[in-house]
Amino acid sequence: GESVGLHLPTLSVQEGDNSIINCAYSNSASDYFIWYKQESGKGPQFIIDIRSNMDKRQGQRVTVLLNKTVKHLSLQIAATQPGDSAVYFCAEVTSNAGGTSYGKLTFGQGTILTVHP
Amino acid sequence: EADIYQTPRYLVIGTGKKITLECSQTMGHDKMYWYQQDPGMELHLIHYSYGVNSTEKGDLSSESTVSRIRTEHFPLTLESARPSHTSQYLCASSAFKEFNSPLHFGNGTRLTVT
Numbered sequence: 709g710e711s712v713g714l715h716l717p718t719l720s721v722q723e724g725d726n727s728i729i730n731c732a733y734s735n736s737a738s739d740y741f742i743w744y745k746q747e748s749g750k751g752p753q754f755i756i757d758i759r760s761n762m763d764k765r766q767g768q769r770v771t772v773l774l775n776k777t778v779k780h781l782s783l784q785i786a787a788t789q790p791g792d793s794a795v796y797f798c799a800e801v802t803s804n805a806g807g808t809s810y811g812k813l814t815f816g817q818g819t820i821l822t823v824h825p
Numbered sequence: 826e827a828d829i830y831q832t833p834r835y836l837v838i839g840t841g842k843k844i845t846l847e848c849s850q851t852m853g854h855d856k857m858y859w860y861q862q863d864p865g866m867e868l869h870l871i872h873y874s875y876g877v878n879s880t881e882k883g884d885l886s887s888e889s890t891v892s893r894i895r896t897e898h899f900p901l902t903l904e905s906a907r908p909s910h911t912s913q914y915l916c917a918s919s920a921f922k923e924f925n926s927p928l929h930f931g932n933g934t935r936l937t938v939t
Contacts, residue, residue, distance in 0.1 A: 795865070797867065
C-alpha cells in the first residue's frame, strides 16, 4: 500500500550544526505534506507544511524541500539547538477527487534527532 | 499553549473494564480525529469526524467507538478493554473550511490495560 518512510531512523548532531531529515513518499497523487515534531510525552507539533505546487518553503530556522520527481521530502533545521531534540515525522495528504481533503494524514516511522551541546 | 485537551493523560485499567478517553478543543474546528501510536512508531488513524453527528472509521481497525454530539467534544470509548489496547491515543482537530490545513494534536492519553 501507499506509505511514507524515513531514510534514517536516528540523527545525532552538534549544537549549532545544520540538520537534514529526509523522507520518501510513495503516493505520487499526494498534494500536501507536513512535518511534525514530537517531544517525549507530548503530541505531534506542527512545524511546517508544503503543497505539491511548491518546491521549497521556509520558516523560522526550518526549510522544507519537495522533489516530486523522486518523491522525496526533506526538513532542514538551521543552527540546531538542544531544544530541537525530538522525533520528527513527515506526513502526506492526498486530496479526494473533489479537491477537498478530510485531512487524512499518512505518517512515516519517524526520525529521532539528538542534539549534543 | 494547547487548544486541544485530552484526559486522562495516563490510565491503567484492568481487562474487561469500560473506558472513555476525553478530547475537547476550543478552536471551533469541524474536523476531529483519533490516532493510535505505539512508542517510537508512526501514527495510525482509527476514527475521524467531519462535524456534529458525523463519525467515520479510519485506516486501522479498532474496537473502540466515538461520538460527536458537540463540535468541541470527541470522546473515544472502549466497551471492554484488553491488553492489546495498550497504546497511546492522540486526538487532533483541523479547520474544515481550510483546504489542506494541518492537524493540531493534543498531548495524548497513554493507556495500559493489565
